Amino acid sequence: xxxxxxxxxxxxxxxxxxxxxxxxxxxxxxxxxxxxxxxxxxxxxxxxxxxxxxxxxxxxxxxxxxxxxxxxxxxxxxxxxxxxxxxxxxxxxxxxxxxxxxxxxxxxxxxxxxxxxxxxxxxxxxxxxxxxxxxxxxxxxxxxxxx
Amino acid sequence: xxxxxxxxxxxxxxxxxxxxxxxxxxxxxxxxxxxxxxxxxxxxxxxxxxxxxxxxxxxxxxxxxxxxxxxxxxxxxxxxxxxxxxxxxxxxxxxxxxxxxxxxxxxxxxxxxxxxxxxxxxxxxxxxxxxxxxxxxxxxxxxxxxxxxxxxxxxxxxxxxxxxxxxxxxxxxxxxxxxxxxxxxxxxxxxxxxxxxxxxxxxxxxxxxxxxxxxxxxxxxxxxxxxxxxxxxxxxxxxxxxxxxxxxxxxxxxxxxxxxxxxxxxxxxxxxxxxxxxxxxxxxxxxxxxxxxxxxxxxxxxxxxxxxxxxxxxxxxxxxxxxxxxxxxxxxxxxxxxxxxxxxxxx
Numbered sequence: 001x002x003x004x005x006x007x008x009x010x011x012x013x014x015x016x017x018x019x020x021x022x023x024x025x026x027x028x029x030x031x032x033x034x035x036x037x038x039x040x041x042x043x044x045x046x047x048x049x050x051x052x053x054x055x056x057x058x059x060x061x062x063x064x065x066x067x068x069x070x071x072x073x074x075x076x077x078x079x080x081x082x083x084x085x086x087x088x089x090x091x092x093x094x095x096x097x098x099x100x101x102x103x104x105x106x107x108x109x110x111x112x113x114x115x116x117x118x119x120x121x122x123x124x125x126x127x128x129x130x131x132x133x134x135x136x137x138x139x140x141x142x143x144x145x146x147x
Numbered sequence: 148x149x150x151x152x153x154x155x156x157x158x159x160x161x162x163x164x165x166x167x168x169x170x171x172x173x174x175x176x177x178x179x180x181x182x183x184x185x186x187x188x189x190x191x192x193x194x195x196x197x198x199x200x201x202x203x204x205x206x207x208x209x210x211x212x213x214x215x216x217x218x219x220x221x222x223x224x225x226x227x228x229x230x231x232x233x234x235x236x237x238x239x240x241x242x243x244x245x246x247x248x249x250x251x252x253x254x255x256x257x258x259x260x261x262x263x264x265x266x267x268x269x270x271x272x273x274x275x276x277x278x279x280x281x282x283x284x285x286x287x288x289x290x291x292x293x294x295x296x297x298x299x300x301x302x303x304x305x306x307x308x309x310x311x312x313x314x315x316x317x318x319x320x321x322x323x324x325x326x327x328x329x330x331x332x333x334x335x336x337x338x339x340x341x342x343x344x345x346x347x348x349x350x351x352x353x354x355x356x357x358x359x360x361x362x363x364x365x366x367x368x369x370x371x372x373x374x375x376x377x378x379x380x381x382x383x384x385x386x387x388x389x390x391x392x393x394x395x396x397x398x399x400x401x402x403x404x405x406x407x408x409x410x411x412x413x414x415x416x417x418x419x420x421x422x423x424x425x426x427x428x429x430x431x432x433x434x435x436x437x438x439x440x441x442x443x444x445x446x447x448x449x450x451x452x453x454x455x456x457x458x459x460x461x462x463x464x465x466x467x468x469x470x471x472x473x474x475x476x477x478x479x480x481x482x483x484x485x486x487x488x489x490x491x492x493x494x
Contacts, residue, residue, distance in 0.1 A: 005209035006220075006261075008325045012208055013224045013257065015321045016171075017231055017250075019314035020178065024235030026310035027182050029297045032282055032289075033234075033243045039278070040231055040247065043254050046266075054261045059449040062263050063457075066450070069266075069273055070461040074468030076278045080285045081472040087289040093240070094297040111300060 010051030017044030031083050031093045035076070042072050166207040167326045168319050174200035175315035179308065181236040183301045190236070197232060201225055209326075220260060227253030239293045244282050251275040265443050350387065 021040030028034055046065040053061020083093070090097045099108050177200055180193030205225070211217040230250035237243045251274050258267035301307070355368035371387060450458060 005211055008209050009211065009220065009224070010257070010261070011325055012204070012318075012322060013227065015318050016174075016228055017254075019175075019318045020228070020231045020235055022317070023178060023182070023310045023314045026313075027301050027307050028235070029301050030240050030243075030290075030295070032286055033240050033298075036234060036243055036247050036282065039274075040234065040250065043251065043274075046270075047254060047257055050258055050261050050263045050266065053263075059446055062266055062446060063450060063454050065263070065266050066269070067457065067461055069269055070465060073273055073278060074464055076281060077468050077472040078475070080281050081475040083285060084288065085475060092295065092297070093290050094295070096297060096302075109302070111296075112303065 004055075007051050007055045011048055014044045014046075014048035014051065017041075017047060019044075029095055031086070031095050034095065035079055035083070039072060039076070042068055167204065167322050170200045170203035170207060171318050171322050172315055174204065175311050175318070176200075178232060178235070178314075179311040181232065182307050182311070183236065183238055183299055184303075193236075197229075201228060207326075220257075223253050223256040223260065226250075227257065238298050240286055240290065240298065241283065241293055244279055244286065248275045248279045251279070262442060265446060 018041050021037045021044060024037030024040065025034050028037065046068055049061045049065050049068075051061075053059065053065075086098070087093060096109055096111075102108075174197055177193045177195075177197035180189050180196065185193075205221045211220060227250050230246045230253060233246040234243050234250060237246055251270055255267040255270040255275075258264075258270060351368045351371045354371065355365050367387075
């Protein structure tokens with residue numbers, strides 16, 4: 001009885017992880033986040049497999065999870081290489097930039113509006129500048145990340 | 148291995164089914180509220196609704212045997228689910244990666260809870276430690292500013308609704324099927340239907356093969372639900388779990404095992420096998436006991452004996468993937484010949 005309840009709980013968690021990964025994969029546009037959601041689907045399956053393995057006292061569940069981890073690692077390596085190549089061509093991680101790959105009879109996707117980024121207007125505390133201002137470095141200006 | 152049989156029970160279980168499916172639907176409504184694009188108020192509402200739904204799900208899922216186990220399991224599972232939802236809903240992809248690392252830690256905890264210690268550690272080391280770090284490096288090279296307009300916007304409203312409905316259907320049907328699972332029909336040792344070598348199968352076969360005066364062993368074999376061998380400092384104990392209350396009898400003496408206990412439906416009631424039933428069971432199948440010192444050693448033995456070829460192929464696959472990734476990246480580069488180094492050599 002307790003084994004079955006443990007199995008059911010684990011299957012619920014595995015199914016939830018899989019479904020959340022599924023939703024994320026379909027909703028997000030960032031290539032990296034889409035890949036993270038694919039990995040989350042694999043994790044959901046792994047949780048279910050380990051639960052079944054324990055329920056039937058069979059090592060096959062854990063063995064398959066081991067191979068899933070291996071394949072996920074290979075897939076991540078190659079996917080990162082491919083994503084870097086794609087970003088080099090287009091300039092950003094948006095998968096909507098590759099719309100030409102869609103099916104022939106579907107209309108193109110156009111952004112309706114960009115929501116206001118309210119956090120950009122937050123007032124950060126600042127110190128009074130002291131000393132001479134350093135000369136602006138043009139190379140740094142390109143890649144400075146915003147906090 | 149045969150899959151668990153889903154028995155559709157009678158209509159009186161609708162309340163318990165509803166009690167489990169409704170939190171799932173509420174949870175997916177909360178997920179829909181939190182997905183991008185959304186504003187602060189919606190996300191806060193979705194967050195609160197999600198936590199409440201998770202609490203109700205924890206309450207309506209089948210109870211684990213003791214409170215400590217249930218507490219630990221739901222804490223770890225709660226962390227996993229909350230982190231998974233945050234992965235999907237975070238606008239900044241770096242935050243998504245970090246939340247996913249937390250979700251992986253939760254999954255590793257779930258693996259440890261099930262006695263898959265190697266997998267728990269492998270998840271942390273390989274997944275959270277290598278794959279997520281690779282993602283973060285690629286993010287550093289590709290999108291260093293973090294937020295981007297396409298992250299805040301995503302595909303719009305229609306794909307959001309459709310995907311949430313699809314996922315809610317998947318998990319709803321799964322919950323529906325699991326909660327209606329009846330304990331009675333699971334694990335019926337119909338001899339010949341399961342693989343040989345299963346420990347429970349072995350015990351059931353042994354029990355049914357015994358001829359005793361009152362014909363009780365055949366009945367016991369028919370009702371056998373679960374067989375576990377646990378090792379204690381004083382010896383091995385075979386726990387047998389039956390579907391209904393077993394036949395009450397007096398204590399008996401056995402070979403090869405110190406003593407045998409039988410659990411009825413109510414675990415607080417213990418009885419012993421009848422006097423004239425005694426049997427030997429192969430006790431080598433100890434991997435069911437996850438507290439055993441050599442539990443992972445058995446896993447390693449299995450990995451390198453039955454699955455040796457698969458392990459070697461997996462290693463070759465890793466090598467091929469490594470070479471392939473490097474080949475993809477090099478193809479896009481211009482290879483510069485270091486002419487000045489050659490000139491220096493001649494001088």
